[in-house]
Amino acid sequence: MILLITEVTEMSGGHYCVAGWDAYNRRMVRPLPNGANWTAEAVTELGIAPGVTLEVSPADRTPRGQYPHLTEDTLVDPDDVRIAGTGFAAWFGPNAPPVAKSLQDVFGGHVLNNSKWGTSLKGLYVPAGTNTRSLGAIAIKASFLRFFLDATKLRAFLYDGANRYLLPVSDRHLNEVNRRDGLQAVKAGMPASGRLHVRLGLARGWQKHPDKCFVMLNGVRW
Numbered sequence: 001m002i003l004l005i006t007e008v009t010e011m012s013g014g015h016y017c018v019a020g021w022d023a024y025n026r027r028m029v030r031p032l033p034n035g036a037n038w039t040a041e042a043v044t045e046l047g048i049a050p051g052v053t054l055e056v057s058p059a060d061r062t063p064r065g066q067y068p069h070l071t072e073d074t075l076v077d078p079d080d081v082r083i084a085g086t087g088f089a090a091w092f093g094p095n096a097p098p099v100a101k102s103l104q105d106v107f108g109g110h111v112l113n114n115s116k117w118g119t120s121l122k123g124l125y126v127p128a129g130t131n132t133r134s135l136g137a138i139a140i141k142a143s144f145l146r147f148f149l150d151a152t153k154l155r156a157f158l159y160d161g162a163n164r165y166l167l168p169v170s171d172r173h174l175n176e177v178n179r180r181d182g183l184q185a186v187k188a189g190m191p192a193s194g195r196l197h198v199r200l201g202l203a204r205g206w207q208k209h210p211d212k213c214f215v216m217l218n219g220v221r222w
């Protein structure tokens with residue numbers, strides 16, 4: 001299976017979630033080495049990053065878990081993973097991963113929220129067990145996305161043409177830039193105009209909120 005890597009996101013314990021677009025089967029895939037998330041060592045050693053093409057071998061086993069993540073979860077053999085190409089740049093067009101019309105559309109209209117910050121919806125989530133996607137993207141104007149800090153944590157205001165949202169940022173690269181060089185460096189790395197391909201994903205339910213899969217900003221491409 002050949003995957004165009006679309007996002008590498010941070011998880012707790014120094015682990016990462018990797019996801020990619022399977023153009024042949026026209027679907028998003030979350031490759032899980034032996035059913036687990038990716039270690040920092042594996043991501044660094046292989047050079048896994050958005051835009052890289054990864055070749056993986058799906059295991060002959062069904063992944064455990066529940067929807068919505070079960071839609072994309074795919075067990076792979078960690079000993080049979082290799083980089084097949086680098087340098088993808090066409091994030092718009094017929095060969096690019098598709099974009100939905102809105103954030104709600106990415107997740108089949110199942111997004112709820114538990115609070116607001118001014119005019120922005122906050123605490124967005126999809127109920128655990130919902131049979132829908134857990135990964136997707138939207139296309140927006142560059143001016144519709146703005147980053148800020150909540151204490152030291154990177155957050156984003158996003159407008160999708162229908163609603164304004166406040167989202168946590170899970171993207172590995174953006175968080176590393178913020179920790180190393182600060183918020184202004186994150187902002188400076190964004191284009192001032194044009195269209196953005198904004199990756200969106202759902203976190204898995206966790207101890208405090210086992211019934212909620214919160215919406216995250218998984219990355220920005222252009």
